Amino acid sequence: MTNMTDALYLDHAATTDAHPEVVDVVAKAMTDTNANASGLHGPARAAKNAMEEAREEAASLLGVGRPLDIVFTSGGTEADNLAIGGIRVGDRRTVVTTAIEHEAVLESVEARRRRGDEVRIVGVDVEGRVSPADLVDHIDPSVGLVSVMAANNETGVIQPVPEIADQVKQVDPNVLVHTDAVQAFATQPVDLATMDVDALSLAAHKFGGPKGVGLLAVRSAIAIDPVLHGGGQEAGRRSGTYNVPGIVGMVTAMRITVRDRDANAERLKAERDEFERIVTSAYPDAVVTGAGADRLVSHSHIHFPGTLAETLLIRLDTEGIAAAAGSACQSGAVEPSHVLTAMGFDDIAAGECIRFSFGWSSPAGIGTDAAKRVVAVLEQVR
Amino acid sequence: MKALVAMSGGVDSSVAAALMLERGFDVIGVTLKQWEGPDGAMPVAGCCTLSDAEDARRVAAQLDIPYYVLDYVEEFTEAVVEPFAQGYLDGLTPNPCIECNRNVRFDALLDRTDELGCDVLVTGHHARVEKVGDRYRLRKAVDGTKDQSYVLHMLSQEALSKVILPVGEMTKTDVRAYASTMGLRTATKPDSQDICFVTSGDYRDFLRGMHPEVDAPGDVLDTSGAVVGSHGGTTNFTIGQRKGLGVSVGEPRYVLDIEPREQTITIGTYEDLLVDGCTAIDMRSTGSLPGVGDAIDVKVRYRSEPVPATVAEAGERWTFRFDERQPKPAPGQALVMYDGEYVLGGGTIVAA
Numbered sequence: 001m002t003n004m005t006d007a008l009y010l011d012h013a014a015t016t017d018a019h020p021e022v023v024d025v026v027a028k029a030m031t032d033t034n035a036n037a038s039g040l041h042g043p044a045r046a047a048k049n050a051m052e053e054a055r056e057e058a059a060s061l062l063g064v065g066r067p068l069d070i071v072f073t074s075g076g077t078e079a080d081n082l083a084i085g086g087i088r089v090g091d092r093r094t095v096v097t098t099a100i101e102h103e104a105v106l107e108s109v110e111a112r113r114r115r116g117d118e119v120r121i122v123g124v125d126v127e128g129r130v131s132p133a134d135l136v137d138h139i140d141p142s143v144g145l146v147s148v149m150a151a152n153n154e155t156g157v158i159q160p161v162p163e164i165a166d167q168v169k170q171v172d173p174n175v176l177v178h179t180d181a182v183q184a185f186a187t188q189p190v191d192l193a194t195m196d197v198d199a200l201s202l203a204a205h206k207f208g209g210p211k212g213v214g215l216l217a218v219r220s221a222i223a224i225d226p227v228l229h230g231g232g233q234e235a236g237r238r239s240g241t242y243n244v245p246g247i248v249g250m251v252t253a254m255r256i257t258v259r260d261r262d263a264n265a266e267r268l269k270a271e272r273d274e275f276e277r278i279v280t281s282a283y284p285d286a287v288v289t290g291a292g293a294d295r296l297v298s299h300s301h302i303h304f305p306g307t308l309a310e311t312l313l314i315r316l317d318t319e320g321i322a323a324a325a326g327s328a329c330q331s332g333a334v335e336p337s338h339v340l341t342a343m344g345f346d347d348i349a350a351g352e353c354i355r356f357s358f359g360w361s362s363p364a365g366i367g368t369d370a371a372k373r374v375v376a377v378l379e380q381v382r
Numbered sequence: 383m384k385a386l387v388a389m390s391g392g393v394d395s396s397v398a399a400a401l402m403l404e405r406g407f408d409v410i411g412v413t414l415k416q417w418e419g420p421d422g423a424m425p426v427a428g429c430c431t432l433s434d435a436e437d438a439r440r441v442a443a444q445l446d447i448p449y450y451v452l453d454y455v456e457e458f459t460e461a462v463v464e465p466f467a468q469g470y471l472d473g474l475t476p477n478p479c480i481e482c483n484r485n486v487r488f489d490a491l492l493d494r495t496d497e498l499g500c501d502v503l504v505t506g507h508h509a510r511v512e513k514v515g516d517r518y519r520l521r522k523a524v525d526g527t528k529d530q531s532y533v534l535h536m537l538s539q540e541a542l543s544k545v546i547l548p549v550g551e552m553t554k555t556d557v558r559a560y561a562s563t564m565g566l567r568t569a570t571k572p573d574s575q576d577i578c579f580v581t582s583g584d585y586r587d588f589l590r591g592m593h594p595e596v597d598a599p600g601d602v603l604d605t606s607g608a609v610v611g612s613h614g615g616t617t618n619f620t621i622g623q624r625k626g627l628g629v630s631v632g633e634p635r636y637v638l639d640i641e642p643r644e645q646t647i648t649i650g651t652y653e654d655l656l657v658d659g660c661t662a663i664d665m666r667s668t669g670s671l672p673g674v675g676d677a678i679d680v681k682v683r684y685r686s687e688p689v690p691a692t693v694a695e696a697g698e699r700w701t702f703r704f705d706e707r708q709p710k711p712a713p714g715q716a717l718v719m720y721d722g723e724y725v726l727g728g729g730t731i732v733a734a
Binding site for chain 1: 410448450452453494497498499
């Protein structure tokens with residue numbers, strides 16, 4: 001079987017390569033600071049100290065007032081569940097979100113709906129953008145929380161979160177705004193002030209950290225009810241033994257990501273644009289999704305009319321090219337994408353789209369190399 | 383040469399994949415996701431479940447071949463599940479496995495074989511494909527107790543030219559022994575018996591879920607039309623059924639007829655059940671069909687041996703005369719014509 005380094009890896013949006021420094025830091029934490037950080041003895045204090053140092057650094061990187069406003073979680077899904085299910089806004093029980101959110105958000109609001117809360121889902125335009133005006137139309141005094149992703153995981157289309165937050169607050173300053181920034185963090189400036197939000201979710205493996213660790217960052221004084229109950233870690237907001245190696249690994253990856261972000265973004269944009277230029281000139285009927293919108297520089301989501309994504313992905317895999325379509329279900333079958341449906345794609349068109357995504361470890365020249373190899377596979381299929 | 387192997391997660395298709403590698407093919411393994419629950423998950427009970435897909439995936443990993451789950455839910459629902467339910471409502475006894483082979487496995491999947499750049503499609507069915515000159519023949523399996531040639535009767539010459547059935551040449555015991563030697567995790571896995579989408583094990587529960595009206599009660603009639611009892615819904619019955627009639631009249635009684643419009647079933651003695659022949663439509667040929675007057679063998683249900691018969695009518699409708707009277711075949715089941723060990727073709731029984 002092939003691993004990430006053998007393949008022509010164009011699926012960084014699913015998981016990107018771990019930074020070598022992160023691998024070292026995680027391994028070191030599993031030897032040097034591996035005690036249970038909740039204990040009262042010396043080894044526990046060492047572990048706790050390593051984690052709290054990481055928490056302080058994460059708070060500073062995300063513009064969070066107090067380190068305790070960072071809640072470490074098991075990943076992006078748990079952070080979204082905690083935001084949607086746990087953030088309290090008095091007795092305001094209505095949630096407003098968008099049709100293109102990740103399942104972690106959509107299923108969390110669905111769970112609230114089942115518990116009797118009202119849920120309002122805002123649509124998107126053909127480019128996959130949420131309109132601030134449309135969203136604000138859904139705000140009334142029953143609304144407590146708005147959740148809009150920073151950038152879509154499939155199309156890479158960047159959402160106008162600061163504008164949305166600003167307009168929501170103008171209508172009603174008591175409404176809290178959460179953003180799922182899981183996909184955006186690797187290449188976009190993400191912090192509470194820049195996004196103008198009250199809470200944001202991150203997942204480490206999307207920016208070179210380990211899997212199984214993420215965080216929810218909130219503005220000070222926002223109350224969070226736990227979703228996971230137990231020993232009362234994370235100031236009672238998230239129980240479960242502290243994942244110190246994961247946490248220090250994630251924060252190391254955050255530091256590297258923020259340090260290199262502008263340079264990486266510039267480089268990846270050039271590679272991505274070249275990739276799209278070559279593919280669409282070889283196949284003029286291929287359409288770049290969201291081309292008219294601001295997109296993450298890491299993402300290239302392309303509709304190939306007449307070519308089944310499932311078939312194309314298998315042919316690409318056969319040639320050692322790793323790409324993705326929509327989202328995979330538990331069995332691994334390709335599922336129709338709710339994101340594309342929301343953008344007005346019919347079922348057939350939605351089944352003809354492939355996401356190619358680039359990341360910090362993508363080598364120089366990948367845009368041209370990848371495009372040539374993808375075009376060669378397209379020639380076999382079409 | 384490149385082979386696409388349909389892997390169900392059972393021992394036969396696991397061994398089929400291993401044998402193709404041994405023969406020097408590049409192999410791709412696929413599992414068809416055919417059925418899902420309301421939440422889009424693969425079923426957890428019955429066959430073709432998530433755990434079957436995981437077994438297939440693990441075997442593929444052990445063989446170091448690429449493996450994919452392909453989504454055929456829409457095709458399967460349309461071509462197999464809905465006709466299955468409708469067939470029962472119409473008083474028929476549908477065979478969903480045959481509809482699946484006809485419309486999904488050997489239709490959609492043969493197209494997919496080309497699309498994926500593969501030369502042949504391989505399954506774990508127990509049957510044999512033989513090449514004689516430039517013609518292909520479909521033959522019963524070496525292991526007569528496991529023969530599945532009946533459910534493959536719809537394979538045309540073109541399909542047969544692209545299909546390889548490696549385990550048809552082996553007894554089931556040999557298949558398991560080979561799997562065991564190879565250390566395949568499916569070596570001792572029991573054979574699946576159920577209809578894959580009927581997860582409760584009882585097709586009646588499944589029908590009830592799709593069509594609550596199936597529980598409409600009605601009369602049980604004797605051959606003179608007199609009411610001799612009542613029943614809880616015509617879909618509970620199949621032609622020739624002896625058990626569960628709710629009527630006790632000494633000599634065993636069998637279902638002779640099902641009338642869903644009248645919501646009646648008619649019962650009679652074994653003697654009443656015997657018929658001289660039957661009629662089938664939608665005849666498919668594996669190569670060359672017999673003509674009127676030809677003596678052949680016909681198999682009219684999965685679990686019975688072929689019996690000698692003569693072709694009395696051929697064309698749109700095919701009528702067969704049994705050499706000896708037979709228990710009435712159930713409309714909706716497949717009739718498959720054999721010349722000795724070889725399948726000539728088959729269709730769907732409409733009357734007897």
